Amino acid sequence: MNLSLSITKNIHDWLFSMMPETVASLTEMTLIATVYLAVFAVTGLFLVLLERKVAAWFQLRLGPNRVGPWGLLQTMADALKLVSKELTGTVNADKFLYNLAPYFVIITALMALAVLPFSGEFQAFDINIGIFFLIAISSIGVIGILLAGWSSNNKFALIGAMRSGVQTISYELSVGLSLLTVILITGTLQLSEIVEVQRNGWLIVQGHIPAMFAFMIYMISGTAETNRAPFDLVEAESELGAGFHTEYSGMKFAYFFLAEFINMFIIASIATTIFFGAWLSPFGITESLPWLGVFWFLGKTLVLVFLMMWFRWTFPRLRIDQLLTLEWKYLLPLNLMNIVLMAIIVWLNLTIQF
Amino acid sequence: MTNEALQNLISTWVPDFISSKLEFTEEESQFLNITVQPADLHKLLARLKSNSKTNFDYLFCLSGVDWGVELGVVYHLESTTHNHMIVVKVKTEDRDAPVFDSVHDIWKTAEFHECEAFDFFGVQFNNHPNLRRLFLTEDWDGFPLRKDYVDDINMIVK
Amino acid sequence: METSTINNNFKSEEYFINMGPQHPATHGVLRLLLTIDGETIKNVEPDLGYIHRSIEKMCERDSYQQIVHLTDRMDYLSSNINNEAVCLAVENALQIEVPDRVKVIRTIIAELTRIASHNLWWGVMGMDVGALTTYFYAFRDREMINDIFEETCGARLTMNYNVPGGLMFDIHPNFVKRVKEFIAHFKTKLPEYDTLLTNNVIFQKRMRGVGLLSKEDAISYGASGPVGRGSGYSCDVRKIHPYSALDKVTFNEALRTDGDSFARYEVRIQEMWESISIIEQLIDNIPEGDYKVETNAVIKLPKGEFYQKVETARGELGVYIISTGTKNPYRLKFRSPGFSNLSLLNHIAVGGKIGDLVASMATLDLVIPDIDR
Numbered sequence: 001m002n003l004s005l006s007i008t009k010n011i012h013d014w015l016f017s018m019m020p021e022t023v024a025s026l027t028e029m030t031l032i033a034t035v036y037l038a039v040f041a042v043t044g045l046f047l048v049l050l051e052r053k054v055a056a057w058f059q060l061r062l063g064p065n066r067v068g069p070w071g072l073l074q075t076m077a078d079a080l081k082l083v084s085k086e087l088t089g090t091v092n093a094d095k096f097l098y099n100l101a102p103y104f105v106i107i108t109a110l111m112a113l114a115v116l117p118f119s120g121e122f123q124a125f126d127i128n129i130g131i132f133f134l135i136a137i138s139s140i141g142v143i144g145i146l147l148a149g150w151s152s153n154n155k156f157a158l159i160g161a162m163r164s165g166v167q168t169i170s171y172e173l174s175v176g177l178s179l180l181t182v183i184l185i186t187g188t189l190q191l192s193e194i195v196e197v198q199r200n201g202w203l204i205v206q207g208h209i210p211a212m213f214a215f216m217i218y219m220i221s222g223t224a225e226t227n228r229a230p231f232d233l234v235e236a237e238s239e240l241g242a243g244f245h246t247e248y249s250g251m252k253f254a255y256f257f258l259a260e261f262i263n264m265f266i267i268a269s270i271a272t273t274i275f276f277g278a279w280l281s282p283f284g285i286t287e288s289l290p291w292l293g294v295f296w297f298l299g300k301t302l303v304l305v306f307l308m309m310w311f312r313w314t315f316p317r318l319r320i321d322q323l324l325t326l327e328w329k330y331l332l333p334l335n336l337m338n339i340v341l342m343a344i345i346v347w348l349n350l351t352i353q354f
Numbered sequence: 355m356t357n358e359a360l361q362n363l364i365s366t367w368v369p370d371f372i373s374s375k376l377e378f379t380e381e382e383s384q385f386l387n388i389t390v391q392p393a394d395l396h397k398l399l400a401r402l403k404s405n406s407k408t409n410f411d412y413l414f415c416l417s418g419v420d421w422g423v424e425l426g427v428v429y430h431l432e433s434t435t436h437n438h439m440i441v442v443k444v445k446t447e448d449r450d451a452p453v454f455d456s457v458h459d460i461w462k463t464a465e466f467h468e469c470e471a472f473d474f475f476g477v478q479f480n481n482h483p484n485l486r487r488l489f490l491t492e493d494w495d496g497f498p499l500r501k502d503y504v505d506d507i508n509m510i511v512k
Numbered sequence: 513m514e515t516s517t518i519n520n521n522f523k524s525e526e527y528f529i530n531m532g533p534q535h536p537a538t539h540g541v542l543r544l545l546l547t548i549d550g551e552t553i554k555n556v557e558p559d560l561g562y563i564h565r566s567i568e569k570m571c572e573r574d575s576y577q578q579i580v581h582l583t584d585r586m587d588y589l590s591s592n593i594n595n596e597a598v599c600l601a602v603e604n605a606l607q608i609e610v611p612d613r614v615k616v617i618r619t620i621i622a623e624l625t626r627i628a629s630h631n632l633w634w635g636v637m638g639m640d641v642g643a644l645t646t647y648f649y650a651f652r653d654r655e656m657i658n659d660i661f662e663e664t665c666g667a668r669l670t671m672n673y674n675v676p677g678g679l680m681f682d683i684h685p686n687f688v689k690r691v692k693e694f695i696a697h698f699k700t701k702l703p704e705y706d707t708l709l710t711n712n713v714i715f716q717k718r719m720r721g722v723g724l725l726s727k728e729d730a731i732s733y734g735a736s737g738p739v740g741r742g743s744g745y746s747c748d749v750r751k752i753h754p755y756s757a758l759d760k761v762t763f764n765e766a767l768r769t770d771g772d773s774f775a776r777y778e779v780r781i782q783e784m785w786e787s788i789s790i791i792e793q794l795i796d797n798i799p800e801g802d803y804k805v806e807t808n809a810v811i812k813l814p815k816g817e818f819y820q821k822v823e824t825a826r827g828e829l830g831v832y833i834i835s836t837g838t839k840n841p842y843r844l845k846f847r848s849p850g851f852s853n854l855s856l857l858n859h860i861a862v863g864g865k866i867g868d869l870v871a872s873m874a875t876l877d878l879v880i881p882d883i884d885r
Contacts, residue, residue, distance in 0.1 A: 059648040155529065229642060230714055233867070314708070316715045317642025319867040320551060382816030411731050415819075415830050417845040430819065430832070430847075434731060434745070437752065441817075463734030466855040474568075489561035489884060499569055511573065 008121070032124055036113055043265055044258040045075040050302075051261070051309055058313045085250035097151035102248070102255035104144030109262040112137045116269045117191050119279045119293035130191035131183065134270060135176050138225065141263070142168045148256070152247035160246075163320055164227055170327040171231075174221035177335040181214040181342045182207060182274050185351060195278045202277040206351045210342035215275050217331055217338070219307070222267035224323070226260060229312040231323055268304035269297075276300050355407070355438050357386040363407060364388065371397060385430075387441045395444050396455040402431060402440070403460050409433045410440060413461040418471035420500045421445060425452045425475055456482040474499035526554055533562050539636065539873070540880030544857075551865045556858045564884040571844040576602050576676055576811045579844065584670035586846065587882035589629040590824040592665075593622050595674040600755055601820035601831045602676040605813045612757070613801040614678045616794050619757040620691070621665075621673065623787040627698070628657040629825035630784050633877050637777070638709055640874040641718050646709055653701055656694050660687065676811060678804025691795055695788055702784060710781065719774040723860040723872030726771055733859065734852035737827025738783065739876055742776035744769040749823040761793045776875040812839050826850055826877055850882040 011031075015024045049064065049071060056063035064071035115130055117123045127133060142165055149161020183189065185207050186197045197203070204211045224231040248256065272278060277300075279293030286292045318326070345351060355363070361378050368376055371394040379387050390398050402410045415430035426445035432438070446452045456479035458465040468479045469488040476497040479485060487494065496503055503509075532543040541562035547555040567586065571579050576598070583594040596618055603610060631654045638646025658668040664684045665673040673680055709715050725735070730743040740747040748765045750758045766782035768775035813835040820831045827849025834843040853876050861869045 055644075059645050060652060061648065155527070229644075232642070313645050315643060316638065316709070316712065316718060317867075318714055319718060319865060321865070322717055384819065387817075413734060414736075414821075414828065415832055415845065415847040417832055417843070417847075419834065419843050428832075430830075434747075461734070462729070462732040462859075463852050463855055466851060470851075489564045491561070498566065509569075 036110065036124065040110055040113060040258075040262060044261050045079070047261040047265060047305065048075045048078070048257075050305070054306065054309045055313050058310075079254065082250055082254040094151040094153070097147050098247075099252075101144050101148035101151060102252045102259075104147065105141050105259040106255045108137050108141045108144070109259045109266065112266045113262070115191060116266070117195055117273060117278050118297050119291070120192075122294060123192065126190065126192050128188075128190045130194070131179055131189045131270075131274070134266075135172070135179065138175075138263075138266075139172055141259075144259075148248070154247055157246045163233060166320070167227070167231060167323060168225060170324060171221045171224040174217055174327060174331045174335055175225055177332075177339065178214040178218040178221065179270070179274060181335070181339050182211055184339070184342050184346050185211075191273060191278075194274065195280065198277040198280055200353045202275065202280075202282070204275040206353060207342060207345070208352055210338050210345060211275065213334070213338045214342070215271070217335055218271060218275075219304075221327075221331065222271065223308055223311060224327075226263040226267060228260070228264065228308060230315040230318055232312070233317055233320060233323070264305060264308055265301065268301045268308065271304055272297060272300040355436060360386055360408065360438065360440060363405075364402075367398075367401060383441065385439050385441045387443060389443045389445070392444055392446055392454055395442075396457060396460075399429065399431075399442065399457050400460050402442070407436075408438075408440075409435050411435075411461075413457075413463055413467075416464060416467035416471065418475035418477055418499065420475060422501060423447060425449055425477060425500075427454060427471060427477060429457075451478065452476065453478045453480060455480050458482060473497075476500070539878055542854075542878070542880050542883075546866070546869075548866065553861050553864060553866065553869055556861045556869070558854055558857060560854075560880075560884055562884065563881050565881075567885045568844060568846065572840055572842070575839055576813070576841075579841075580675060581672055583846075584672055585881060586848065586885055587824055587826060587829070587850070587879050588669055589632060589879055590625050590826065591670050592625040592673060593822055593824045594829060595672060596622060596756070597820055597822040597824075597829050597831045599674045599676045600822070601818050601833055602811060602813065604820065605816070605818045605833070605835070606676075606807070606811070608677060608805055608807065610678050610805055611801040611803075612799040614803060614805075615757040616760075616798050617679060617683060617803075618674060619761070620791055620794050620798075621661075621671075622756070623790050624657055624660065624691070625671075626825045627784055627787050628654050630780050630787075631657075633780060633825075633874075634705060634709075637874045640870050641715060643709060643712075643715070646705075649701075649704065649708070653698055656697065660690050660694060663687070663690070675804065677807040678802070680804075682803040683798075688795055688798070691791065695791060695795075699788065702781075702788075705781065710777070716774065718867070718871055719772065719777060719875075720770075721772050722864060722868045723773045723776075723875065724771050725856060725860050727769075729856070729859065730771075733856040735827070735856060736849050736852065737823070737825070737877075738766070738776050738779040739827065739853050739856075741766055741779045742768050742875075743771035747828065749821045749828050753821055755820075755822060757794060761790050763790050773872050773875040780877070810839050812837060813841070824849060826879065826882060827853060846885055848882045848885060850878050850880070854878055854883055 012028065015028055018024070019027065052074070053063035053071070064074040067074045067077050112134055114124045115127065115133055117126075145164045145168070146161050149157045149164070152158070182203050185203060186194045188194065188197075194203075198206075200206065204215055207214070223229075279297040281287065281292065281296050286296075357380055364376065365378070371391075373391040373394055375391055376398075377389040379389075388398070402408050410431035410433050412432045412434050413429060414432055415428075417428045419426050419428055424445040424447050426443055429442040431440050431442065444454060446454070452475075454477060456464065456468055458468065459481070465483065466488070468482055469484070469486060471477045472479065472485055473487045473489050474497055490498070496505070498505070526547050526549045529546045529548055530543065531546055533541040543559040543562065545557045545559060546553055565585070567582050570582060574582070580595050580598050583598050584591040586594055631650045635647040635650025638644070638650075661671055662668050664687050665671040665680075725739070725743045727744045730740045730745045735743070735745065736747050736749075744767060746765060746767060751765055763786045766779040766786060768779055813833065815835060815837040818833045818835070822829050828847070829849055830847030832843075832845040832847065833841045836842045857873065857876065860872050864872070
């Protein structure tokens with residue numbers, strides 16, 4: 001990515017030459033934030049359309065294909081519609097919390113986007129606690145959902161929010177532990193270092209059996225984290241109307257809606273980074289063209305996103321007690337045993353290295 | 355059991371009833387019809403179910419009927435083991451406060467059907483757990499399926 | 513809404529939720545008053561009448577041919593079978609013997625209607641438990657049946673093809689060919705239904721052991737159709753009181769003994785296979801002859817009481833006619849299967865969770881216009 005490296009370096013130098021240091025760094029940060037907002041918006045738009053097309057493909061019909069070629073402008077039209085809607089609110093709702101709740105979910109999604117390694121140079125924030133930061137950020141999103149349900153002053157919304165809170169807190173354990181299993185091989189939490197370690201082979205191959213288990217547990221827990229089917233009784237349309245976001249309309253509803261898709265993208269990206277080598281090509285076939293890294297990353301992420309969508313349109317829904325039983329009685333003990341197994345394998349140097 | 359055998363068996367029970375009156379008829383119907391007095395209704399139906407030779411354990415139709423002068427209820431019973439069917443009818447001439455005994459303790463399906471009969475005919479049932487208007491709203495005036503029901507707005511009479 | 517019984521026993525931890533009348537899971541305009549404690553259900557009270565059209569009162573004023581039109585709108589998913597019930601009652605009362613051709617065609621159309629109704633039930637069942645794709649697969653096959661009906665009977669939902677005395681017109685020349693094509697196509701699709709939903713672990717966990725109904729309770733509550741047969745109660749009217757051409761065909765009665773939602777589900781899937789088998793036995797040998805027997809323009813039943821039972825897709829439909837010899841019935845009562853099946857909802861839902869209520873209600877296969885009449 002020598003081209004982009006020189007562009008970013010040029011912009012950086014130009015800014016610092018023009019203004020005093022603090023102002024320049026602030027401007028630089030705002031610029032990067034704007035770029036990421038644009039990435040966020042475009043990704044959200046694209047993912048919503050992808051979901052509709054994939055759903056249509058499973059259901060033996062065509063998806064949206066009128067607005068723009070292959071329906072590409074459909075989500076834009078939907079966004080325009082949502083922006084122009086009246087922001088209704090209930091009379092007895094707690095105004096401050098009601099307005100605050102969507103921002104929690106949106107801001108955490110954006111913060112998580114910042115640390116993802118799209119490519120060798122295309123990473124906004126390369127801190128040394130990368131994975132830890134990501135897991136911590138996703139925990140904050142729960143607050144948004146609980147606030148939304150509570151402040152709507154609506155029995156159904158409250159039930160939905162409570163269910164969601166319980167579900168998310170339980171499955172965060174599994175997400176964290178399954179990621180931890182793989183960190184045992186890399187020995188570092190920093191995302192760019194994790195990708196460097198994978199030059200010797202993707203971590204899912206290096207860790208063979210326990211890494212496969214960790215990946216499967218991660219996919220199940222990740223789907224549950226984002227409240228997607230088969231764990232979507234939070235928004236179970238056929239049971240309770242619309243769950244915790246019943247009382248939201250217009251732009252605020254759009255925040256929740258987009259945040260769900262971005263969360264799905266983030267879960268898939270983390271899986272790509274940790275298990276499948278982020279922007280590295282398999283067996284290093286395109287190492288000479290480093291700018292292909294972004295496409296490898298996006299390609300792998302999209303495959304995992306497709307997998308999550310496949311789950312949604314095939315499986316029925318789990319009941320709340322079955323969901324919690326799955327986590328606490330099956331996934332958690334499996335996870336713990338998996339960590340021990342991985343620790344033994346790393347200690348005995350049984351990992352597969354290329 | 356054939357209709358004749360049923361009639362013979364049930365006739366032997368007549369002395370046990372308060373009114374000692376049961377009318378049997380087979381004309382104008384494919385089943386044996388028994389007309390019973392309201393005081394003996396519950397006893398007869400309970401015995402029809404519990405007696406192992408008759409064993410009428412399936413109440414498949416409970417209809418209210420406005421016979422013109424009287425109001426009545428018609429019970430269609432069937433036995434799942436012997437595969438015979440019978441009809442029991444009960445009538446009362448009191449159109450202002452018709453009351454019969456509820457049979458929901460014999461067949462649980464009677465609970466809903468008796469609510470329907472109450473809703474459309476105004477027939478009250480003793481010992482019913484939750485007698486309420488099922489189809490019409492709570493404040494509806496009158497009982498629509500009675501022959502003397504008049505409603506200029508909702509009814510179109512040819 | 514009468515709340516006297518509910519308020520008397522109200523405890524402070526329980527609260528009241530209203531499901532419906534507009535609700536995606538109640539299959540029509542049904543209002544359920546739930547008293548729940550957390551996620552567990554303490555009481556279910558149905559509130560009916562949102563689509564009550566006083567069909568029974570209208571029948572006292574209409575002629576018998578007009579009454580057949582009204583029966584379409586009761587249980588609109590098995591409209592052909594409802595029409596057949598009234599036509600058979602009138603024909604038995606007048607002691608008319610319809611030609612064999614009519615009987616065979618009536619049975620074929622009734623079984624096709626049963627398959628169409630069970631198809632729609634399967635699609636909606638999947639949607640209720642969360643598998644949103646089943647709806648489209650079910651409708652793909654149901655559309656084929658609707659196209660056959662459109663060609664022969666003239667309509668897709670409220671067919672009105674049976675008249676007292678026979679059929680309204682003869683079958684279309686393409687009928688036999690299209691039915692055979694449909695049977696061949698559907699036999700490859702029905703195993704797909706099993707792969708997609710029946711054998712799915714999540715689905716089985718949602719349905720096994722949920723909504724238990726014992727055989728004695730099934731008989732006492734008057735459950736009929738697949739609801740009764742899922743509990744081991746052998747109640748198929750086609751076997752006990754055969755009508756039309758049903759005594760000429762051999763088929764198995766779908767029975768399960770578990771009494772839970774999964775048993776009722778399996779009964780309906782097996783019924784679809786049995787319906788296919790019945791159609792296959794009849795489609796090649798439709799006897800030649802007239803398609804109707806002429807009746808008077810004004811039909812007057814003799815004085816007396818007549819009862820006819822048929823097996824619709826929901827269960828046992830009964831038509832009870834009290835006639836005084838005039839051209840309108842004195843009293844006509846429809847014993848609808850959904851009404852008795854709904855009465856056991858409180859019994860099977862109490863103690864379970866809201867998700868179980870939705871799953872059990874889907875297996876009861878209620879069509880609210882059938883209950884409200």
